Amino acid sequence: MSVKLHIPGVNDMTTETKNTFALNQWYVAALSTELVDQPLARTLLNQAVVLYRDDSGTVWALDDRCCHRALPLSHGTLEGKAIRCGYHGMLYDGTGQCIDVPGQNTIPKRAKVNSYCIEEKDGLVWIWFGDEGQSEPLNSAPDYxxxxxxxxxxxxxxxxxxxxxxxxxxxxxxxxxxxxxxxxxxxxxxxxxxxxxxxxxxxxxxxxxxxxxxxxxxxxxxxxxxxxxxxxxxxxxxxxxxxxxxxxxxxxxxxxxxxxxxxxxxxxxxxxxxxxxxxxxxxxxxxxxxxxxxxxxxxxxxxxxxxxxxxxxxxxxxxxxxxxxxxxxxxxxxxxxxxxxxxxxxxxxxxxxxxxx
The missing domain is CATH 3.90.380.10 (Naphthalene 1,2-dioxygenase Alpha Subunit; Chain A, domain 1)
Incomplete structure (x- = not known):
């Protein structure tokens, strides 16, 4: 029996009824041991993400892009529970909200980047990718x-x-x-x-x-x-x-x-x-x-x-x-x-x- 497989770059057929990937799923983003004292850049399902562990041990995931001049946040440094951009120093918490602009008292309302739901269990870091309108997980990440x-x-x-x-x-x-x-x-x-x-x-x-x-x-x-x-x-x-x-x-x-x-x-x-x-x-x-x-x-x-x-x-x-x-x-x-x-x-x-x- 012959079978025709989907081959990216060869027989792609994009329609309005298909997602690129299976969504409303927990995917593995990293091993727990990968996240120590440095940000980790990883592209997942076409999304550039920065993962980091804060000083309390909690893992966070944000879009890997400063909203000021678009430098990857993974080029920055970790400070307490936040990550600071390595270009002009804007500081983001784990929700993606900018909480400090050096030299400026007022933080612009739009100074925020997208954040992702993360669960860490059994030595694995899971990230939720939902369909449009489903940013919150429908269930808990798998146990192992x-x-x-x-x-x-x-x-x-x-x-x-x-x-x-x-x-x-x-x-x-x-x-x-x-x-x-x-x-x-x-x-x-x-x-x-x-x-x-x-x-x-x-x-x-x-x-x-x-x-x-x-x-x-x-x-x-x-x-x-x-x-x-x-x-x-x-x-x-x-x-x-x-x-x-x-x-x-x-x-x-x-x-x-x-x-x-x-x-x-x-x-x-x-x-x-x-x-x-x-x-x-x-x-x-x-x-x-x-x-x-x-x-x-x-x-x-x-x-x-x-x-x-x-x-x-x-x-x-x-x-x-x-x-x-x-x-x-x-x-x-x-x-x-x-x-x-x-x-x-x-x-x-x-x-x-x-x-x-």
């Missing part, structure tokens, strides 16, 4: 207790992709590529990945893909982190939401656990994937990986984080090359195969959410 439960140790990072965000969705929803792209880390035998038992379900705006690979050889990352015997039963459980994905992967010695047991033992890797568009053709990929070492937690965590980062570097090369080739070949259709079910459902959900009421 994997980071705070105490059951796992975790680390993470941020990648920048010169490619559309939905290509990252496609990649994460189809883990059959592991056997070809990630041979030296989390891959393994390609045939095992392509013939995995796979079940795809849709519940509202969530897509779940469950893949089981029984009696398989543990890949290098698994062997480096866990004392497996020989062959293992592997699982990959992927949950897609419009702004992020959660992927639980791992393996257990054959005979020591059932893949349908939510409390099974073995080696676990729980990945969080905040896929936030920068523009139609670029994206921020804010990720973490959590694991459950049996011994030597720090060393194994460092190894898992390093090897996970390596796998994402490999994905980045593939996805950016894929996008450049899509631009070269234009509207040439692509053929779908059995491993594309999850990605197909995800694209339908995004398309539905882009449609204005």
């Amino acid at each position: 207790p994997v980071h705070t439960s105490g059951e796992y140790v975790w680390g993470g990072g941020v990648f920048y992709y010169a490619a559309p965000y939905q290509l990252i969705h496609d990649n994460l929803l189809d883990l059959s590529h592991l056997g070809y792209v990630h041979l030296l880390t989390i891959g393994g035998d390609p045939n095992t990945h392509m013939t995995a038992d796979m079940k795809t379900t849709v519940d509202g705006d969530c897509v779940t893909v469950v893949r089981h690979m029984r009696d398989s050889t543990p890949p290098p990352t698994y062997l480096a982190a866990y004392p497996f015997n020989d062959k293992i039963d592997r699982w990959q459980e992927i949950e897609f939401m419009p702004s992020h994905l959660r992927i639980w992967t791992g393996g257990v010695n054959i005979g020591e656990g059932h893949l349908d047991d939510p409390n099974r033992g073995g080696f676990h890797m729980r990945g969080f994937h905040g896929v936030t568009p920068e523009t139609e053709s670029s994206a921020h990929y804010i990720w973490t990986i959590a694991t459950n070492p049996q011994t030597d937690s720090d060393a194994i965590l460092n190894k898992v984080v390093d090897q996970t980062a390596l796998t994402f570097e490999e994905d980045k090369v593939v996805i950016e090359a894929q996008y450049q080739n899509m631009l070269k070949f234009g509207n040439e259709p692509m053929v779908s195969i059995h491993v594309d079910a999850g990605a197909t459902h995800a694209r339908r959900i995004i398309e539905k959410l882009r449609t204005r009421a």
Whole structure:
């Protein structure tokens, strides 16, 4: 079956009934660890935003533009609970209101910049992007207790992709590529990945893909982190939401656990994937990986984080090359195969959410 994907820069069709992105959503703006004592500039959904943490620990987000002469506020400095422009010194609080104009007692009524709703929880900073007239969140930002439960140790990072965000969705929803792209880390035998038992379900705006690979050889990352015997039963459980994905992967010695047991033992890797568009053709990929070492937690965590980062570097090369080739070949259709079910459902959900009421 042939499928025609939306390719920014190739087959864009702008109409009055479509938003550029899925709105009325919480998106991941940053890792909490990125916000210390300096402003952070980041373009999110085509909006230039400055994020900063004030002296009480609260995170704020404003348009990255001074209303006086348009210098990015991210070029400025933090003062208490406010940020001061680095050009003429105008000081803005977290609501975007100018509260000080050096050398001038009166503050112009229009001296204000746009602010965004922020929630910080579980080591993640979320930002709300609403449709026109919906600046206030409709719900709370997602929880991610994997980071705070105490059951796992975790680390993470941020990648920048010169490619559309939905290509990252496609990649994460189809883990059959592991056997070809990630041979030296989390891959393994390609045939095992392509013939995995796979079940795809849709519940509202969530897509779940469950893949089981029984009696398989543990890949290098698994062997480096866990004392497996020989062959293992592997699982990959992927949950897609419009702004992020959660992927639980791992393996257990054959005979020591059932893949349908939510409390099974073995080696676990729980990945969080905040896929936030920068523009139609670029994206921020804010990720973490959590694991459950049996011994030597720090060393194994460092190894898992390093090897996970390596796998994402490999994905980045593939996805950016894929996008450049899509631009070269234009509207040439692509053929779908059995491993594309999850990605197909995800694209339908995004398309539905882009449609204005």
